[in-house]
Each structure stands twice: as structure tokens, then as C-alpha cells.
Amino acid sequence: MPKKVSKNPKDRAFEALSAFFAAMVLTLGLLLLLVLLYESLPALRKFGAGFIVSQAWNPVEKEFGALSFIYGTVITSFLAILLAVPLSVGAAIFINDFAPQWLKKPVSLLAELLAAIPSVIYGLWGIFVLVPMLRSAFMKPMAKYFGWWIPLFKGPVYGPSVLAASVLLSIMIVPFILSVSREVLATVPVRQKEAVLAIGGTRWEMIRIVVGQHCIPGIFGATVLGLGRALGETMAVTMVIGNRPDIFYSLFHQGYSMAAVIANEFAEAADLQLSSLILIGLLLFILTFLVNLAAKWILSNLVKNTSLRN
Amino acid sequence: MNNVFEIRDLSGWFGDNQVLKNIHMDIAQYTVTSVMGPSGCGKSTFIRCLNRMHDMTPGFRTTGEILFDGVNINSEAIDPVTLRRKVGMVFQQPNPFPRMSVFENVAVGLRLNGKNWSRNGLAEVVEKSLGMAALWEEVKDKLDSPGVSLSGGQQQRLCIARALAVEPEVLLMDEPCSALDPVSTAKIEELIEVLREKYTIVVVTHNMQQAARISNNVAFFLLGELIEMDKSGKIFTNPSDKRTEEYITGRFG
Numbered sequence: 001m002p003k004k005v006s007k008n009p010k011d012r013a014f015e016a017l018s019a020f021f022a023a024m025v026l027t028l029g030l031l032l033l034l035v036l037l038y039e040s041l042p043a044l045r046k047f048g049a050g051f052i053v054s055q056a057w058n059p060v061e062k063e064f065g066a067l068s069f070i071y072g073t074v075i076t077s078f079l080a081i082l083l084a085v086p087l088s089v090g091a092a093i094f095i096n097d098f099a100p101q102w103l104k105k106p107v108s109l110l111a112e113l114l115a116a117i118p119s120v121i122y123g124l125w126g127i128f129v130l131v132p133m134l135r136s137a138f139m140k141p142m143a144k145y146f147g148w149w150i151p152l153f154k155g156p157v158y159g160p161s162v163l164a165a166s167v168l169l170s171i172m173i174v175p176f177i178l179s180v181s182r183e184v185l186a187t188v189p190v191r192q193k194e195a196v197l198a199i200g201g202t203r204w205e206m207i208r209i210v211v212g213q214h215c216i217p218g219i220f221g222a223t224v225l226g227l228g229r230a231l232g233e234t235m236a237v238t239m240v241i242g243n244r245p246d247i248f249y250s251l252f253h254q255g256y257s258m259a260a261v262i263a264n265e266f267a268e269a270a271d272l273q274l275s276s277l278i279l280i281g282l283l284l285f286i287l288t289f290l291v292n293l294a295a296k297w298i299l300s301n302l303v304k305n306t307s308l309r310n
Numbered sequence: 311m312n313n314v315f316e317i318r319d320l321s322g323w324f325g326d327n328q329v330l331k332n333i334h335m336d337i338a339q340y341t342v343t344s345v346m347g348p349s350g351c352g353k354s355t356f357i358r359c360l361n362r363m364h365d366m367t368p369g370f371r372t373t374g375e376i377l378f379d380g381v382n383i384n385s386e387a388i389d390p391v392t393l394r395r396k397v398g399m400v401f402q403q404p405n406p407f408p409r410m411s412v413f414e415n416v417a418v419g420l421r422l423n424g425k426n427w428s429r430n431g432l433a434e435v436v437e438k439s440l441g442m443a444a445l446w447e448e449v450k451d452k453l454d455s456p457g458v459s460l461s462g463g464q465q466q467r468l469c470i471a472r473a474l475a476v477e478p479e480v481l482l483m484d485e486p487c488s489a490l491d492p493v494s495t496a497k498i499e500e501l502i503e504v505l506r507e508k509y510t511i512v513v514v515t516h517n518m519q520q521a522a523r524i525s526n527n528v529a530f531f532l533l534g535e536l537i538e539m540d541k542s543g544k545i546f547t548n549p550s551d552k553r554t555e556e557y558i559t560g561r562f563g
Contacts, residue, residue, distance in 0.1 A: 200395035201391070
């Protein structure tokens with residue numbers, strides 16, 4: 001937009017005010033980063049880059065490292081994405097292409113309402129419903145029959161675990177991936193769908209082709225958006241992950257995540273432990289920032305592509 | 311001459327709004343039939359009934375019969391997927407698939423419905439189809455470039471090749487030239503001239519000169535009614551109905 005300075009004093013005052021608010025937002029973000037950096041300096045000085053690859057977490061010996069937390073965060077988020085993407089995309093396709101008109105609104109509304117539930121409620125539901133259910137119906141039999149030869153399903157089975165956290169996370173990110181996927185599917189021009197039908201494609205082939213032709217970048221962007229949320233989710237994960245800093249192969253093992261360790265230990269930490277927690281916070285900040293940046297970039301590319309192409 | 315389509319008392323509604331009114335029409339094999347009329351007269355709606363493209367439109371319904379090779383296409387026995395392989399369609403806007411090459415755009419229909427083709431078999435059909443669509447000479451050296459990199463007129467002939475590749479009996483064309491320049495339009499018209507030897511063609515157009523140039527028969531639609539259908543020469547020189555005459559002489563529409 002061309003910049004024009006208005007002569008009207010009210011206009012100019014309004015312009016200054018909105019510029020001030022815009023600057024505030026940027027300043028807040030910047031200050032947040034600076035405070036994180038400043039407070040994490042002691043830990044950074046002591047451990048340096050080794051902090052990221054160290055598995056130690058020993059407040060008595062004052063040895064700290066972030067690896068098991070980074071591992072837990074990345075594994076649970078990745079698994080959550082793995083579970084949530086097929087579910088969300090499938091539901092989006094159903095709402096967009098199969099659901100009768102009267103069902104479309106309620107289903108998508110309900111699915112999107114899932115996003116409004118506070119995460120501590122998800123956590124409670126996880127503790128009282130999801131974990132016991134997973135434990136008796138899935139984890140125990142899997143550990144019994146497959147655990148002895150597939151490390152992924154190795155016991156012992158406690159209940160709170162990486163698997164429980166991943167499943168809970170996946171439910172929490174479904175609404176985000178679903179609503180973006182639905183918008184992406186809705187951008188497909190009708191004439192492209194008709195093109196598939198007109199050469200004798202079935203409905204399934206129509207969906208397969210138009211999704212392949214038009215929706216892959218958008219669904220990928222939606223996925224990364226969901227990933228960004230999963231990485232930072234704190235409360236619900238803390239409540240069901242088991243809170244044990246460790247590196248492991250089994251899905252049934254208790255784990256820990258970056259956000260969870262900060263939430264659990266922050267109140268009682270001091271000195272180097274506090275600084276280490278803040279350093280973990282800084283790392284999480286950078287991780288989610290990069291993921292969201294990637295998502296934005298992919299989504300904006302999609303918009304460019306669809307406006308140029310058929 | 312065989313009738314490919316025999317349309318009996320066809321009416322169509324979008325919700326409560328009747329857009330086709332008691333249409334009777336016979337379409338003979340290896341003829342070009344133009345469906346002509348002012349905007350909103352139901353001509354596009356009409357030809358989209360012939361390959362059941364309306365199945366996807368919520369709230370659209372028809373009564374009456376459309377016999378294709380003697381069988382009512384709206385009966386339970388007819389699978390719309392099979393029907394559409396026999397009754398191909400070309401749309402107003404060229405609609406090649408944006409992430410497919412020229413080759414893939416033609417081959418895509420062959421690979422549908424779980425059919426497996428050898429690379430050579432595919433290449434043969436692709437060349438033949440592009441040849442019939444009068445596009446082979448222009449694209450034979452760029453079969454791997456994206457279909458959307460072609461010009462608008464070439465894209466439309468690509469879509470015709472895509473429709474021909476699955477070997478239909480009938481080709482429905484819904485204003486195939488309205489998005490094209492005069493040179494591309496002329497090419498499509500020449501193409502229709504050739505294709506009529508092997509296919510039965512139904513073209514929607516609101517260009518009267520075009521209808522006169524390409525068709526054996528012309529059907530004139532007005533407000534959802536088939537006003538008259540006759541030999542192209544008769545319609546444009548001596549129409550039976552006053553409304554047809556008014557339309558072709560430019561007094562309305």
C-alpha cells in the first residue's frame with residue numbers, strides 16, 4: 001500500500017497509536033527472547049553446546065543436559081502427527097466430499113470445538129480414561145505378545161507413557177489439522193473434480209487425484225502447524241507422560257518432555273538448575289519458532305501456486 | 311441411422327426450480343448436434359444430464375428417461391463410472407491436471423479403475439489420442455513438460471485427447487471454445503469435423519456461426535424448453551418456430 005501521511009490530526013494520532021501497538025508486539029517477542037537468553041547464560045557458560053547432547057539431569061551433582069527432554073518432545077510430537085494426520089485428513093475429506101449437507105456444519109463445528117477444551121481437562125481425561133484404557137486394552141496385550149521380540153512394545157507397562165502422551169497430543173491437534181485441511185480441500189476448483197469424473201473416475205479416484213494435484217502442500221503445511229502445537233503442549237503431556245528423563249525404544253516407557261520438565265521443576269529450582277530449565281525453554285522457543293516459520297512459508301507458497309495454476 | 315441417445319420427456323430441477331421442461335430429443339450416431347440458446351436456457355444443464363455429471367450436485371433431480379444405446383442411464387443397472395467412460399466430456403475451461411505432464415494428462419484416464427498398462431501400451435494410446443486431438447505434432451517433443459505449460463487452445467485439445475484416450479462413443483462438449491481465441495477456436499472446429507466420423511458429438515454453444523459451421527443438427531433451447539431441433543441448414547434459413555427465428559436474427563437473447 002502506498003504510504004500517505006494524512007493531514008487530519010485524528011488520523012495521524014490513530015496511525016501513531018496503531019504503530020505503537022504493533023511495535024509493542026514485536027518488542028514483547030524480542031524481550032521474551034532476551035530474557036530467556038540472559039537467564040540461561042549461566043547454564044550456557046557451564047555446559048555450552050554439550051547441553052543439547054547430554055543426558056544428565058542431576059540436581060544434586062549439578063549436572064544438567066537436555067537430550068532426554070528433547071528426545072521425549074520430538075518423539076511424542078512425531079507420533080502425535082503420525083496418528084493425527086490420517087484422522088484429520090480423512091475427516092476433512094468426509095466433511096468436504098461425502099457428508100450430507102445437514103451433517104457438514106455440526107461435524108466440523110464439533111471437531112473444531114475440541115480446540116477450545118483447556119489442556120488440563122485433556123490431561124485429566126488422559127489420567128482417568130485414556131491411560132487405564134490404553135493400558136489394559138492395548139499396552140498389556142502388545143507387551144505380552146510382541147514385547148519380547150519387538151523393542152517398540154517392550155514392557156514393563158506402567159500406564160503413563162510416551163504412547164499415552166502421543167495419543168493424547170494427537171487428539172488435541174486434530175482440530176487444527178482438520179480445519180486447515182478442510183480449507184485446503186475446499187480450494188480445489190470444481191472443474192478439476194469434474195475432469196476426473198468425466199473420464200470415468202470413481203469418487204475415490206477423484207479424491208485421490210485432486211488431493212495429489214492440489215492439496216499435498218497445504219496438508220503438509222497443516223501438519224507442520226499441528227506439529228508446532230504438539231511441541232509446545234505442556235499440561236496434558238506432563239500429566240500422562242510419566243516424567244522420567246530417559247532415552248528408550250519402547251513406546252510404553254515413561255518419558256519426559258521439554259515443556260513438562262519446566263512445568264514440574266520450575267517452582268523449586270534455583271541457580272544452575274533454574275538456568276538450565278530456562279535454557280530448555282529457549283531451545284523449545286527456537287524449535288517451535290522454526291517449525292511455525294516453515295509452516296507459514298509452505299502455506300504462502302501454496303497460495304501462490306493455486307492462484308497461478310488451474 | 312442409429313440413435314445413440316433417445317431422450318424422453320426429460321425434466322430437471324435444482325431444488326424447486328425447474329430448469330428443463332419435458333425434453334424429447336434423438337441424437338443419431340456419428341452426428342454433431344449443437345445445443346444452442348441464450349444464457350440460462352438450460353443447455354449446459356441438459357448435456358450434463360447425458361453423462362450424469364449432476365450426480366455430484368446436491369438438490370438436482372430429473373424425471374423422464376435418457377436412453378443410451380437403448381438403456382435408461384438413470385436406472386439402477388447403470389454405473390455412472392462406466393457410463394462416463396462411454397460418454398466423455400470436455401468443459402468450458404480447459405482443465406488439465408496442474409501437476410501432471412502432457413503425457414500423464416492423457417494417460418490418467420487409462421490408469422483409473424485399477425487398470426494396469428505397460429509403458430509401451432500407454433505410449434501408444436497417448437500418441438494416438440494426441441494425434442486424434444490434432445496436438446501430437448505440437449507436443450511430441452515436450453510430453454514431459456507440465457500440461458498447464460501449453461497455451462489455452464493446446465490445453466483444450468489436451469483435454470480432448472484425455473477424453474478420447476478412454477475410447478468413448480460420445481463426446482459432450484460444453485462451450486469448448488468460449489475461453490479460446492479465434493485461431494484456437496478454428497482448430498477445435500476442424501477437429502470436430504474430423505472426429506464426427508468416429509464419435510457422436512454434442513456441443514453446447516451460444517455462437518450461432520459456430521453451430522452453423524459444425525453441426526448436422528441444431529437444438530434450440532429457451533427457458534428450459536426445447537423449442538425446436540432440426541437440420542442445421544433448416545434452422546438457420548427457415549426455422550419452424552417464431553422464437554427460433556427471433557433468436558437467430560438477433561431480436562433477443
